[in-house]
Amino acid sequence: MDYRLGLIGYPVEHSLSPWIHESFMKQIAVKGSYTKYEIPLSDDFSKRIANIKKEGLQGFNVTVPYKQRIIPFLDKIDSIAGEIGAVNTVSFEDGLWVGYNTDGFGYLRSLEMEFPALMENTAIRILLVGAGGACRGIYHTFANAGFRNVDIANRTIEKAEDITKKHEKLNTKVFTLEEAAERTDQYDLIIQTSSVGMKPGIEEKIIQLDRLKKGAIVSDIVYQPIKTAFLKQAKESGAAIHFGHTMLLYQAQYAFEIWTGKRVPIDDMDKKLKLLLEG
The missing domain is CATH 3.40.50.10860 (Leucine Dehydrogenase, chain A, domain 1)
Structure with missing residues (x-):
């Protein structure tokens, strides 16, 4: 065939x-x-x-x-x-x-392949940054996989709140980007789901990562460039990083x-x- x-x-x-x-x-x-x-x-x-x-x-x-x-x-x-x-x-x-x-499932599969131990613990605290289509797919996939502590940060609160409506049993809090930047030390996994940092705006970062939890994993779905400014900052702050490609x-x-x-x-x-x- x-x-x-x-x-x-x-x-x-x-x-x-x-x-x-x-x-x-x-x-x-x-x-x-x-x-x-x-x-x-x-x-x-x-x-x-x-x-x-x-x-x-x-x-x-x-x-x-x-x-x-x-x-x-x-x-x-x-x-x-x-x-x-x-x-x-x-x-x-x-x-x-x-x-x-397949976006959310593909993301979860890619994370599981690189950090299998992390994915075995559904009690981890997760922060999704951005509230576009990619965030929606990833959020629903985490919810269906049994993760219960998934927060969302976005410039527009209403857009983030709309994503959570079909999974009201989740322990989800919604923050502005400024509020999230003050709370990054509370999360085991932080995922940047927007297009911020993509070529040509390679120096842009959606939030600051200068107060990460020890052992945190930081992920960015942007893959051009491979190592975004967001991931570079995460690496400098001691986090393990996960690439978007x-x-x-x-x-x-x-x-x-x-x-x-x-x-x-x-x-x-x-x-x-x-x-x-x-x-």
Whole structure:
């Protein structure tokens, strides 16, 4: 079987998703292609999606700004994507276009691979910084995995509060960024979920990390640059750090699993991806 897969979004010109999925196909010795479908905001989205559906794809990924906009064009979405309110993976199954969200699960999988002991303790205290789509996916995944102490910090309190509504049993507190910066010593795991610090704004930090708890782990989902200013500060403050490119790999691994039914090992792909990102 030749797999035909793709990615929709804007912009996607520099996406490394084709490299990742074509590497997966090589590992399991199947033929296929992974095509980038760049859809500018000025295009007729419904017409472009209709044309892409006619190309005989087994599935496609969805990136910004279309993770919510794609939903009305699908036949159904799974319960996790429904909770999150966003889709990043679409699969053609039994004549239906089905939406999934692999972001949060991919993130958790990447963290578990690097810090397995941390993930065995659901009582740890976690701080999510930022309240966009990535935060929503990660928050719901932690909640469904049994973690109960997950706080959120964001510039807009209302946006953070909206994320918590479907998991009212969680012991979640919502803070401003300034309030969170004063409390960083209370957390075992701090995750930066926004785009702050991404190229070209590589010197930007969303909060200060000058009072971290001993043994804390600090994570950033930004992967360009690999070592963000946020992670550099965390390292200088004595924290263990977790890089964003691993989330990219593991959410892709889960998407590939949905499309093919095969879980491909990451092996040394994280090192290879890191080298590609560093040029």
